[in-house]
Amino acid sequence: DTVLTQSPALAVSPGERVTISCRASESVSTLMHWYQQKPGQQPKLLIYKASNLASGVPARFSGSGSGTDFTFTIDPVEADDIATYYCHQSWNSDTFGAGTKLELK
Amino acid sequence: EVQLQESGPGLVKPSQSLSLTCSVTGYSITSNYWGWIRKFPGNKMEWMGYISYSGSTSYNPSLKSRISITRDTSKNQFFLQLNSVTTEDTATYYCARGGGPGDYWGQGVMVTVSS
Numbered sequence: 001d002t003v004l005t006q007s008p009a010l011a012v013s014p015g016e017r018v019t020i021s022c023r024a025s026e027s028v029s030t031l032m033h034w035y036q037q038k039p040g041q042q043p044k045l046l047i048y049k050a051s052n053l054a055s056g057v058p059a060r061f062s063g064s065g066s067g068t069d070f071t072f073t074i075d076p077v078e079a080d081d082i083a084t085y086y087c088h089q090s091w092n093s094d095t096f097g098a099g100t101k102l103e104l105k
Numbered sequence: 106e107v108q109l110q111e112s113g114p115g116l117v118k119p120s121q122s123l124s125l126t127c128s129v130t131g132y133s134i135t136s137n138y139w140g141w142i143r144k145f146p147g148n149k150m151e152w153m154g155y156i157s158y159s160g161s162t163s164y165n166p167s168l169k170s171r172i173s174i175t176r177d178t179s180k181n182q183f184f185l186q187l188n189s190v191t192t193e194d195t196a197t198y199y200c201a202r203g204g205g206p207g208d209y210w211g212q213g214v215m216v217t218v219s220s
Contacts, residue, residue: 042213067169093166094152095152
């Protein structure tokens with residue numbers, strides 16, 4: 001299995017820039033996707049294929065990377081962005097990262 | 106608008122089969138890919154498998170001996186069957202559109218495996 005390692009929980013203030021990392025145990029090309037999930041809700045696709053913004057998603061969200069190293073950025077953070085963020089690779093027998101919980105400072 | 110809705114029993118006994126239905130509106134399941142994903146207590150997510158627009162399937166190797174995904178195109182529904190469940194199969198089960206990124210998801214159904 002391709003293991004995805006995400007940065008641990010992060011504490012942010014509204015207006016700041018935050019970056020979440022996701023490292024794959026082997027190359028996944030650019031088949032990395034990012035989701036936001038709030039408690040009691042289903043995951044919401046934000047970024048697909050590493051850097052493409054999903055439909056209706058604000059440009060405050062962005063993604064980059066290829067191969068094994070990927071980053072997801074929110075700039076600026078808003079209070080409504082408090083959630084858990086997951087990376088997901090679909091290159092080799094899909095796997096998910098453990099999630100990065102974004103909290104308010 | 107594309108909408109997905111999971112349904113099925115919330116409680117299953119160990120060793121029995123878990124069966125869930127995903128009802129899709131606003132889009133035909135004869136297009137695109139349709140998958141099942143689950144989220145365990147503790148927040149680990151696992152991709153279980155998908156069925157394609159043509160009816161072909163792909164499964165997580167760790168589940169391959171126990172899982173089956175089928176569909177009924179006349180009802181625009183697809184189904185998950187997971188056999189020989191244990192307490193470790195307790196999770197929230199989601200259906201989603203997409204064989205790579207899932208762009209539309211159902212609300213999820215919580216399934217507990219317990220005697």
